[in-house]
Amino acid sequence: MTQTAVRQLQVPATADIQDNDDAVVDTAVLGELLLGRWAHVRRTARELAGRPEVQKIEGLSSTEHRQRCLDQLHYLVQQQAVHRAFPSSLGGADDHGGNVAGFEELVVADPSLQIKAGVQWGLFGSAVMHLGTREHHEAWLPGIMNMEIPGCFAMTETGHGSDVASIATTATYDPDAEEFVINTPFRAAWKDYIGNAATDGRAAVVFAQLVTQGVNRGVHGFYVELRTPEGNFLPGVGGEDDGLKGGLNGIDNGRLHFTDVRVPRAYLLNRYGDVAPNGDYTSPIASPGRRFFTMLGTLVQGRVSLDGAAVAASKLALTAAITYSTQRRQFNASSELTEEVLMDYQRHQRRLLPRLAATYAASFAHEELLEKLDGVFSGSHDTDEDRQDLETLAAAYKPLSTWLALDTLQECREATGGAGFLTENRFTSLRADLDVYATFEGDNNVLLQLVAKRLLGDYAREFKDMDFGVLARYAVTQAAGRTLHRSGLRRVAQTVADSGSEKKSAIALRDEHTQHELLSDRVSTMVAELAGELRGVKGMSKERAAALFNDHQNDLIEAARAHAELLQWEAFTRGLKELKDPGTRQVMTWVRDLFGLCLIEKNLAWYLLNGRLSTQRARTLNAYINRLLAKIRPHSLDLVEAFGYGPEHVRAALATGAERERQDEAAAHARRMRASGKTGIDEKTLLARQAGNRKKKTAAGRN
Known part of the structure; x- marks a missing residue:
């Protein structure tokens, strides 16, 4: 989302809400809001995820777990649970948002099942659907949908992961035979970490550099048959098992390589680029760069689903840990007779409640991301800008939610002591399975770098058509602003306004407009400073430009992360507007404030160094966060109950x-x-x- 769009977002006011310590959460109302637009799909998916047939059995060998997951894919087909996104003409429902909403709930049953299903239908099947044409759909989609054609999504190479444009596999067109010849010319070009590749895959969408008439036309997708019905590799195809992994061992990840493998010309998935019998190349998109990103953009739903699955995993962990923490007693600090409940300790609240607030923020943001995805894929909102916004939002949210899930699972594990380390309570198992989410479908740091480059591009476009006088005035304003903040004048003014009153300082920090200003100002300042540092990069040599970007790479990623956090805060605030029940809205406002103030606290050094907060106001931050924790604590069980996960989903002995x-x-x-x-x-x-x-x-x- 552009910087301009961020500034223009309408954030509804909640300043009219007065603190009411007797507020009560209506869990049914809050739960319905969290279910979102596709509530009916989520309910159906959760009912399915609660069945023993699809749930993970701990302690299975890798071979047993793989076979169970394969059998479960057939079970999902029988339950008509995975075809919502496919065309209605082939038995689907053309429901893209609902498809992802239901799919991400499978993580509750078994992350291996979710990812294996995602490989089959969300990657392999989607690639055929979105990159292919009607002939491809009619030829292969029915078999993909009903599991007659188990398949692979062969993009990543041993030597190139997130850098898809540089993959080394080639597909060279032979006009005499009207075939493409696919090769992995060296070991680093092998397709690696590919789900279904070790044993189950019978075909794959292979991504390769399309070469015709001596010209490399860039990365394209090809339908390639891998194995016979008996499971033996076809001539020219080879591979090996990736072996035991740190998690997700229900998936048969493997490596694939190709030596002079010939596929018919019609096996090129040619929606965005086609080769005529004589070798002539045509494309509806003239720009090679735009064509490449358009092809990859059609597969963005993988990142969207990982975002949602990570949020679901955080909800599961917090439900278990907070339930346990309101029952487990330790130390009799205030009574000779009764020990204290863990959740009554401030440190325990500090460990769990900020992560609860962040999970709510991620949940509201994910629902908006689903809406954006459905708008683009359904065609109702499918402009170039819509697609760019979808890609940017997915690249922004997926890192935050997957990092949050890993952090939350670890903190919940520690917060439940030795019990949390037992497999029966799922924290260690879920964390192992979700570990790869941080690099799956794009390394988190690489994705945030893409977000930062988008922010810089939008920033530059704001000034593209301005004359010299406008730019000069802007430069003076920016310089004056930096002088104001860095000279301490802003800090002095803020200290005077606080008048030595901690109460006034706390009131200022709890004001949503103050929070929004602090969060958004940090983003705009970081982006503006980066734009200034990188000014003139287009006129440099490639080597100098790369060096300059590398010098500021960390700042780029931090700016993108700040941007994503701001968007989550704004999504949370818009979610508050939908709550009509006063008590629920009051408590959720405290939760939103906790999220925002914890972000400010995390980056307090920046706010102090850049003059955005006075030291006096900064001192009140910790005390006010502690006050919020005490207010939210009585509602902690209601807040996790609203997530809507029952015992059949949580399946943690300590939460029973x-x-x-x-x-x-x-x-x-x-x-x-x-x-x-x-x-x-x-x-x-x-x-x-x-x-x-x-x-x-x-x-x-x-x-």
């Missing part, structure tokens, strides 16, 4: 209520023992009594 039963049993035992007088005297109490008696005797002796 068994801990409460143990604690109640222990408390009842303690009461019985005290009543019977058989508990004995605590040694510390005895020593204290003895010391008191000695003091009394000494005092009596003096008298």
Whole structure:
């Protein structure tokens, strides 16, 4: 989304909400809001994900897990659970948003199943559908949809992962035979980490550099048959098993290589580029760069689904950890008789509630991303700008949500102690399975770099047609702004306005317009400074330009991350507008404030160094966050209940209520023992009594 668009977003006011410590969350209302536009699809998908037939069985060997996942794909076909995005003429529903909404819920059952299904229908099938034409659809989609053609999406190479444009596999056209000859010319060009490649795949969409008439036309997709019905490689095709992985071992990832493999000319997926029998190349998109990004853009739903699956995993982890933390007792700090519930400790709240707030923000943002995807893929909002916004949003959100899921799973594991380390409670298993999400469908850091380049491009376009006088005035304004912030004048003015009152400082920070200004100002400032540093890069040699970008690479990625966090905050704030119940809206406003203020706290050094916050106001930040934690704590169970995941989804022994039963049993035992007088005297109490008696005797002796 462009910088201009960010500034023009209408953020609804919630300043009219007054603190009401008696506010109550209506979990049904909040849960319905979270289900979003495709609520009916999510309910159906969750019912399916709650069935034992699709759930992961821990402790299986890799071979057993792979076979179970393959069998489960056939089960999904029988349940008509995975065809929503395919054309209605072939038995689908032309429902792209609903397809992703339902698909991402499979992570609740087994991440291996979700990803294997994603390979078959979300990558392999989608590539045929979006890159191919009607002839390809009629020839292959029915078999792909019903699992007669298990397939692979062969894009990544051992030597090139995120840099798809540089892949080395070639598809050279032979006009005499009217065939393409596919080769992986060296070991680094082998297709690697490919789902279904080790054993199950019978065909693949192979991405290769299309060469015809001596001209390399760039990366295109080709339908290539891999194996016989018996599972043996066809002539010229080879491969090997990737072996045991750190997670997702229900998927048979493998490597593929090709030596003079010939495929018919018609096997080129030619929606965006075609080769005539004589070798002439034509494309509806003249620009090679735009053609490349258009082809890859049709596959963006993979990143969108990973974003949603990561959010679902965070919800599962928090549901289990917060449920346990409201039951588990440890240390009797405030009572001689009753130990404290973990969730009542401020540090425990600090560990879990900010991650809960971030998960809500990611959830609201993901729902908007789904809306954008459906608009583009359905054709209702399918301009070049819509597609660019979709790609940018997916590249922005997927890193944040996948990193959040990994961080949340680890923190929840630690926050539940030794119990969290047990496989039966799923934290370690889910974290292992989701680990690859940080690099799957694009390395997170590379994706954020793409977002940053988009931001810089939009920034440059804002000034493209301005005359010298306008630019000069803008430069003066920017210089004055930097002087104001860096000289301390802004800090002085802010300190005076605070008038030494911590209450006023806290009120300022809780104001949503203040939060929005702080978050958006950081993004615009970072982008403006980067634009200034990179000014003139187009006139440099390729070597100098690359060096200059490398010098600022970290700043580029940080700016993109700040941009994505701002968009999440704005999505959360728009979500608040949809809540009509006053109590629910009050509590969710606290949660939104917690998310925003934790972002500011995380980057407090930047705000202080750049003069956006006075030291006095910054001092109030920690205290106000702690106040928010205390306000949200009584609603923590309601907030995870609204996620809508039942015991059949969470499947964590520590969240079943068994801990409460143990604690109640222990408390009842303690009461019985005290009543019977058989508990004995605590040694510390005895020593204290003895010391008191000695003091009394000494005092009596003096008298």
